[in-house]
Amino acid sequence: MDTTEEWLDAASIDPSVGALRPDYRALLIVAEGLRPGPGDAFSEELLAEAEAKACDPEQHPHVAAWREAFRAFGAKPKRTRPSVDALLRRAPEGLPRVDRLTDIYNAVSVAHVVPLGGEDLDHYVGPLRLTRAEGTEPFALMSGGEPVTENPRAGEVIWRDDEGVTCRRWNWRQCVRTRLTTGTTRAVFILDALEAMDDTALEAAGRALTEALRTSSPGATTASRLLRAA
Structure with missing residues (x-):
């Protein structure tokens, strides 16, 4: 298996995404030695603080920029909202x-x-890359308690690995294969930024x-890489 540094170095943004939003950047953070499990007092405190200070999504320029980015590839942001808008x-x-881990990253997102997502690195197959879909890539999810495979629309912005789509519509919905669970000890977190x-x-x-993860999981180690579309 690749080392953490090699895996991060192999991550990429396809030029087709850069043409759509040259201002886009992705901060990738890999955390290892995490302590998974249900929410606790620490994650609850972070969520409560985020709730108390949450801004109005209708008034924030970064949320507005993400809605524009969704429209640019054909999504309707009032129906399929950017993740931070929905939160x-x-x-x-x-x-x-x-x-615990999902609650921590949701609190930081708000x-x-x-937009911030976290995924189980042990379930990735090959490198992470952001591209525009051909429309045939498999996207695994659960529907009615049963596993289902869908496909993104052609031209949709997707995160993927060698096995299929890991997140549809940039940061709208993650697949079940790589989602965080209460058994996750190695994760990659993706922070999405536009010019705003x-x-x-x-x-x-x-x-x-990073600080929240290290506090919640003493002894955890992290590594990061900033990817630029342009």
């Missing part, structure tokens, strides 16, 4: 409580107004995530 809309009534979020703010969000 911010849930904040007044309470953010979801999923598991606090820093940045500068590198300084993106790096601050990355630090907040």
